[in-house]
Amino acid sequence: MSETLRLQQFALARHLRDPDRYPAPTGIEARRLGVYRALLYGAIESLLAGSFPVLRRTLGDKRWHARVQHFHANYRSDTPLFPEVAGVFVDYLLGIQLDAPWQAELAHYEWIESYLCLSDAEDPAHDPSGDLLQREPMLSCTARVLAYRWPVERICPEYQPNEAPASPTLLLVYRDRQLQVRFARLTPMAYRLLVQQEGTGLQRIRALGGELEQGLALLEHLRDQGVIIGSR
Structure with a gap:
């Protein structure tokens, strides 16, 4: 040229x-x-x-x-x-x-759906039926654990907040086995359990001060949904 x-x-x-x-x-x-x-x-x-x-x-x-x-x-x-x-x-x-201070977070919330829907990422090697307490739980590569200052799932023409709530909005966004992107609210405990990057399920639950039975039930439920793919 x-x-x-x-x-x-x-x-x-x-x-x-x-x-x-x-x-x-x-x-x-x-x-x-x-x-x-x-x-x-x-x-x-x-x-x-x-x-x-x-x-x-x-x-x-x-x-x-x-x-x-x-x-x-x-x-x-x-x-x-x-x-x-x-x-x-x-x-x-x-x-x-x-x-409007919530614009960037609302845009990210909307974008993450299409990003996960189109993602061709592959999960690393794992044991789908592995012990989630004694081994390290692994999050699906098409799942995201998100925290927003603004209630992004509620913002619309009729609701445009001027002040962020005292508590953040904690969300799980994941692509299920039918390739549909799902959104779910998270409790603070579930959020902290999922954002931890290292440690066995047992170590994570104990570090959070949670009840063992409740924590294991949550991990197994997330495995049933495909959010946790198994253990490392």
């Missing part, structure tokens, strides 16, 4: 993304440029609207389009893959000043 052509392509791309800041390249009809601008923005906006339907409805048309336009014009994404753009948008929200 010649240097002249490369510079022309960059000039066109800058204008299509942010026509208010970058002038149109010479030699291209204004009507045609308008069509290109609309197609490029429309593709990105449609993709993000499908990935974040609750965030889009909650922000409303004006705030949503302003957010997407700012992302489209200013954020540099290195991925050429459309399925990864939603994750890039979450990264963008984490790095800017937001007009």
